[in-house]
Amino acid sequence: DTGVSQDPRHKITKRGQNVTFRCDPISEHNRLYWYRQTLGQGPEFLTYFQNEAQLEKSRLLSDRFSAERPKGSFSTLEIQRTEQGDSAMYLCASSLRAEAFFGQGTRLTVV
């Protein structure tokens, strides 16, 4: 158990629906990352936060994706109008210094 929890673990949604994922980082960690991973690929950077400030969002990410981290604690990632290409594992990680601790991920399937 790494201490980072993600909810839900699995999500199946119909194309066009909105989905929201939650990440609870390790409590003292100030940095929080969202990554997306598909089979056989490395984690693809989506966005990251330093406390409540969103420092960067991937330029590859469409406007359908948005993330928040109110009060610098938990974070949510919302995908609007889901497409089949959004099917992937969405990983959250938190860190205090260098070492990033990953959650178990949310597996999204868009049908």
Next chain:
Amino acid sequence: GQQVMQIPQYQHVQEGEDFTTYCNSSTTLSNIQWYKQRPGGHPVFLIQLVKSGEVKKQKRLTFQFGEAKKNSSLHITATQTTDVGTYFCAGGRTSYDKVIFGPGTSLSVIP
């Protein structure tokens, strides 16, 4: 933008043989991190290298950071079946920058 590459993509070795994966960044890195992901699992931090030319060892694993801080390698001596998984390198241009992952090297060990 910053890109991190790894070779080989896959490596199949007989148990007891050595294994090496190489990581190259398109930009100079502040630090390099290595992670291991077991099948069905999430990435787990192995080590961080910070200094130019640094070499660190963890039992049968040897990690190197290149002099120019743009490349790194992970060498496993006498592989065991417990070494099976995908090894990712990751890094950022500064200690405050986002962490970008390479595509990983998937290691299979034949008993």
